[in-house]
Every structure is written in structure tokens, then in C-alpha cells.
Amino acid sequence: MKIFITGVAGFIGSNLAKKLLELGHTVIGIDNLSYGSNCNISNLLENNNFLFIQGDVCNPFTYNNIQSDVTVHLASQKIPRYTNALRTLEENNLMLKNIVAFCLGNKSRLVFSSTSDVYGKNITTPINEEADLILGPTKVKRWAYASSKIHSEQYVIACSEAYDLKYVIARFFGTYGPNQNLTWWGGPQSLFIQKALDNEPIEIHGDGSQTRTFTYVDDTVSALVHLIENEKSNGEIFNVGSLPQEEISISKLASLIWKLVNGIESTPKLNFIPYETFGRYEDVMRRVPDITKIKDYFGFKPQFTLEEGLKLTIEWQKNLKQL
Ligand SMILES: NC(=O)c1ccc[n+]([C@@H]2O[C@H](COP(=O)([O-])OP(=O)(O)OC[C@H]3O[C@@H](n4cnc5c(N)ncnc54)[C@H](O)[C@@H]3O)[C@@H](O)[C@H]2O)c1
Numbered sequence: 527m528k529i530f531i532t533g534v535a536g537f538i539g540s541n542l543a544k545k546l547l548e549l550g551h552t553v554i555g556i557d558n559l560s561y562g563s564n565c566n567i568s569n570l571l572e573n574n575n576f577l578f579i580q581g582d583v584c585n586p587f588t589y590n591n592i593q594s595d596v597t598v599h600l601a602s603q604k605i606p607r608y609t610n611a612l613r614t615l616e617e618n619n620l621m622l623k624n625i626v627a628f629c630l631g632n633k634s635r636l637v638f639s640s641t642s643d644v645y646g647k648n649i650t651t652p653i654n655e656e657a658d659l660i661l662g663p664t665k666v667k668r669w670a671y672a673s674s675k676i677h678s679e680q681y682v683i684a685c686s687e688a689y690d691l692k693y694v695i696a697r698f699f700g701t702y703g704p705n706q707n708l709t710w711w712g713g714p715q716s717l718f719i720q721k722a723l724d725n726e727p728i729e730i731h732g733d734g735s736q737t738r739t740f741t742y743v744d745d746t747v748s749a750l751v752h753l754i755e756n757e758k759s760n761g762e763i764f765n766v767g768s769l770p771q772e773e774i775s776i777s778k779l780a781s782l783i784w785k786l787v788n789g790i791e792s793t794p795k796l797n798f799i800p801y802e803t804f805g806r807y808e809d810v811m812r813r814v815p816d817i818t819k820i821k822d823y824f825g826f827k828p829q830f831t832l833e834e835g836l837k838l839t840i841e842w843q844k845n846l847k848q849l
Contacts, residue, residue, distance in 0.1 A: 527551050527552070527595045527596060527754075527755070528551070528552045528554070528593060528594045528595050528596075529546055529551050529552065529553050529554070529594060529595065529596045529597075529598060529754060530553075530554045530555070530556075530589070530592060530594035530596070530597040530598070530628075530634065531543055531546075531553060531554070531555040531556070531597075531598045531600060532555075532556050532557075532583050532597070532598070532599045532600055532601035532621070532625065533556075533557055533562065533583075533599075533600035533601035533602065534553070534555025534556060534557050534562070534567060534578065534600075535555070535557035535559055535562030535563055535564065535566050535567050535578075536557065536561060536562035536566070536600060536601070536705075536707075537562075537566075537701070537703075537705050537706045537707060537712065537743065538600055538639070538698070538701060538743065538746060538747070538750075539555065539557070539562065539566075539598075539600045539601075540562070540566035540567050540570075540705045541703065541704070541705055541743045541744070541746075541747050542598065542600075542747050542750055542751075543555055543567065543570055543576065544569075544570060545744075545747045545748075545751060546751070546754070547570060547573050547575055547576055549751070550575075551575070552575045552576075553570075553575065553576050553577070554576075554577045554579065554589075554592050554594060555567070555576070555577070555578050555579070556578075556579040556580075556581055556583060556588065556589055556601070557578075557579075557580065557581075557601070558580065558581060558582045558583070558601075559580060561707060561711055566705045577592075579592075583599075583601045583621040583624060583625065584617060584620045584621055584624065585624075586624045586627065586628065589628065590628065590631075593632055593634075594632055594634045595634060595635065596634060596635045596636075596637060596754050597625060597628065597629050597632075597634045597635070597636050597637070598637040598639070598750070598754065599621070599622065599625045599636060599637065599638050599639060600639045601621055602618055602621070602639065603617050603618055603671075603674075604671055604711065605643070605668050605670075605671040611667040611670035614670045614671050614674055615670055615673070615674050618674040618675070618678060619674065619677065619678075622638075622678045622681060622682070623681075626681070626682065626685050626691060629691060629692075629693075630685070630689050630691060635692040635693065635694070635757070635760070636682065636691060636692065636693040636694075637693075637694050637696065637750065637753055637754055638678060638679070638682050638693060638694070638695045638696070639696055639698060640675045640678065640679055640695050640696065640697045640698070640763075641671070641672070641675050641697060641698055642697055642698065642699040642700070642765070642767070642813055642815065643671055643672040643675065643810075644659050644672050644675050644676050644679070644697060645657055645659060645660070645813070646659055646660045646661040646662065646669070646672055646810070647660045647661070647662055647808070647810060648660040649810070649811060649812040649813070651770070651773075651812055651814045652770040652814045652815055652816035652817075653765075653813070653814065653815060653816055654765065654816040654818065654819065655697070655763045655764065655765055655816075655819055659672075659676055661673065661676075662808045665806065666806050666807065666808050667806075668807060668808060669808075679695055679763070682695065686761065692757075692760050692761075693760070693761065694753045694759040694760060694761070694762055694763075694764070695762070695763040695764070696749070696750060696753055696763075696764055696766045697763065697764065697765050697766065697815075698741070698746060698766050698767070699738075699739055699740070699741055699765065699766065699767030699768070699813065699815045700713055700714075700738050700739070700740045700741065700767075700813075701713075701740070701741045701742075701743050701746045702715035702716070702740055702741075702742065702743065702835065702836075702839055703742050703743030703744065703835060703838065703839050703842075704743065704838070704839060704842040705743070705842075706743075706839070708720060708843075708846075714776060714779060714780075715740070715779075715783070715836070715839060716843065717729070718779065718780050718783045718784075719783055719787065719836075719839065719840055719843045720843065721795075722783050722784045722786075722787035722788060722794075723787055723840075723843065723844065725788070725795075726795070727795040727796060727797035728780040728783070728784065728794065728795065728796050728797065729797050729799050730776055730777055730780055730796055730797065730798050730799065731776075731799055731801060731804070731809065732776075732798070732799075732800070732801050732809055733777070733798060734775060734776045734777025734778075734780065734796070734798060735775050735776075735777065735811070736775065736776050736809050736810065736811045736812070737773050737774060737775045737776070737811070737812050737813070737814070738773070738774065738776065738779075738813050739767055739768050739769075739770065739772050739773045739774070739813065739814045739815060740768065740772065740774070740779075740832055740835070741766065741767050741768045741828065741835075742768075742828070742829075742830035742832075742834070742835030742838070742839075743835075744829070744830060745768060745828040745829055745830055745835075746766055748826070748829070749764070749766040749820055749824075749826050750766070752820070752823075752824040752826055756823075756824065758823060758824075759823065759824075762819075762823075764819055764820045764823070765815040765816060765817050765819065765820065766815075766817070766820065767815030767817055767828075768815070768817070768828040768830075768832075769817070769828060770814050770815070770816070772828075772831065772832050773812075773814045774832060777796065779832075780794060780796055781794040781796070782832075782833070782836065783836060783840070784796075786833070786836055786837060786840055787840055
């Protein structure tokens with residue numbers, strides 16, 4: 527198949543492109559390198575079945591002459607905790623409109639990347655795809671990300687009804703692994719590993735009792751491959767995450783990473799930062815996916831425990847440090 531990936535130089539995009547090329551697909555990827563990196567795709571550039579376009583998804587002229595059977599739309603602005611909410615709302619909306627128009631013009635199936643953040647403050651555990659989406663007050667700007675992804679999901683479904691757009695929506699639950707962004711953009715693992723490697727205190731927002739269920743990127747990619755290759759996924763929404771028993775609090779995650787980096791006997795250095803420091807911010811206290819649907823459809827089962835995935839990620843990050 528010919529597969530078009532937006533955000534190909536980012537974390538999930540680069541890992542996905544590598545896997546799709548190994549499977550014999552042709553991959554065309556676009557990225558404006560705002561958060562992604564050339565390093566993430568440098569090994570792919572030698573592959574004749576890979577074409578990289580450095581360009582902005584907001585400008586359709588950079589890619590309107592290509593063709594694809596499936597389009598995986600990963601490029602996105604994320605939670606505006608530190609960036610601005612306007613960019614999250616405007617850019618995500620404009621990119622999606624362009625990509626939907628591209629898919630309709632190309633008769634390309636759309637795989638849209640959504641997020642567990644759409645479940646907002648619904649702490650039903652584990653949470654499935656039919657659950658209510660419960661957001662906090664509009665004035666808390668972190669909800670701009672979830673709002674933009676909910677709008678995107680609705681937009682995709684509306685375009686399916688109006689124009690017969692073929693689509694599948696994947697809601698990712700925190701993914702980590704090689705090629706993750708090393709700043710706050712990449713999530714807690716990259717920052718925690720970096721602090722542990724530097725023997726500096728790991729900063730934790732709040733008291734660290736909030737829990738998450740993290741997915742190693744190879745598992746996220748293998749779930750995506752099912753959704754890309756299989757038309758049975760058409761018109762469906764799938765949680766993409768790991769097993770509920772992998773749930774862990776953020777403070778335990780920090781301690782685990784510290785001990786994997788500095789040895790089991792070492793006492794973790796943790797620094798708790800009160801939420802008030804971030805202005806009006808709301809955290810989600812629990813987030814655990816129900817992945818029964820993707821398991822029933824495709825037999826998907828995560829292959830990596832948190833500890834296994836973290837060990838691989840730490841090795842990757844250690845090697846980066848030595849470059
Ligand atoms: N990583 C996670 O844990 C996670 C969790 C939930 C949802 N998601 C979603 O999955 C998708 C991929 O996430 P990721 O972690 O790989 O993010 P990422 O930031 O590493 O990758 C996104 C890529 O898109 C590129 N990009 C952004 N705006 C662009 C634009 N206007 N034009 C061209 N390229 C642009 C960035 O440069 C970056 O390389 C996103 O849609 C994100 O919302 C990720």
C-alpha cells in the first residue's frame with residue numbers, strides 16, 4: 527500500500543514509518559520539523575520506498591500532487607500547558623480540514639490520531655470507547671487540546687456521513703519509547719529519564735498520586751498497523767493502550783525510572799511541584815484504557831511490560847547522551 531503520514535519526523539510517525547517500510551509498504555511522510563527531528567528519519571531516507579516532504583500540513587500545496595491509499599494524520603499541536611491554546615485550536619482544525627479534503631480527492635482512507643485526553647475527567651476504570659467525554663471549565667486552557675480532538679473526531683464522522691469519507695479513529699493513551707521528544711512535549715518518561723541520568727531531582731506535578739497506563743511505542747505501532755491494513759476498522763473508534771494491570775502512579779513511575787537508571791539500592795530524588803505553579807491547571811487523576819475492542823477486532827495484545835519498555839527507552843536515551 528501507499529501510505530501518507532503527517533508528522534512523520536515526530537515520535538509515533540517515525541516509528542510507524544520504519545515499521546511500514548519493513549512490511550513492504552511505500553511511505554510518503556510530511557513534517558515541518560516544528561517538534562520532530564531529522565534524526566528520527568535519517569535512517570529511512572536511504573530507503574527507495576520512502577519519500578520525505580519538509581512542509582506544513584496547513585499548506586495543502588506542499589502535498590496535493592501525491593497519492594495514497596491510506597493517510598495517517600499524526601501532526602498535531604498538543605496540550606497548551608506551556609504553548610498557546612489558539613495555536614492548538616487553529617492549527618489542528620486547519621490541518622484536519624486540509625487532510626480530509628486530500629483524502630476525499632484521493633479516495634484515501636483516513637486514520638486519525640486522537641487521544642485519551644478526550645475522556646477528560648471521566649475516571650471510569652478501565653474506560654471504553656463508548657464512555658462520556660467529560661471536560662473541565664472552558665477557562666482552563668489545557669482542555670483546548672481535548673476540545674480540538676473531540677471536534678476533529680466529530681468532523682471526521684460528519685465528513686463520512688456527508689461525503690463518504692472512509693476513516694478510523696485511534697485514541698492513544700500515553701506512549702513512550704525511542705524517538706520521543708526529550709522536552710516536556712514528549713511526556714513524563716523522557717524528562718524523568720533525563721533527570722535520573724543527570725542525577726538531578728525528578729520534578730513531579732502535584733503529589734504524584736495521579737495514575738496512568740503507558741504504552742511502549744512498538745505496541746502503539748503494531749495497533750496502528752492493524753488499523754491501517756484492515757478495512758474492518760472502517761468507521762470505528764479504538765482505544766490504543768496497554769493492559770489495565772500496567773496502571774502506575776506518576777510518583778511510582780519516577781521511582782521506577784530512577785532505580786532502573788541508578789540501581790535498585792539508590793534512593794530516588796523527587797521534587798513535588800504544586801499545581802498552582804502552572805496557573806489554573808487541572809490534572810486527570812486516573813486514566814486506564816479498556817482495550818477489549820481492538821483485541822476483539824484484531825487480536826491485538828501489547829507485548830511490552832512497562833519495565834521492559836522503560837529499559838529499552840533508557841538505553842536509547844543513554845546512547846543519545848553519548849553522541
Ligand atoms: N505520544 C503520545 O503519548 C500521544 C498520546 C495521545 C495522542 N497522541 C497523538 O498522536 C499524534 C502523534 O503524537 P507524537 O507523540 O508522535 O507527537 P510528535 O509531536 O512527536 O509528532 C508530531 C509531528 O507533527 C509535526 N507537526 C506539527 N505540526 C505540523 C504542521 N503544521 N505541519 C507539518 N508537521 C507538523 C511535528 O513537527 C512533529 O514531528 C498526535 O496527533 C498526538 O496528539 C500522542
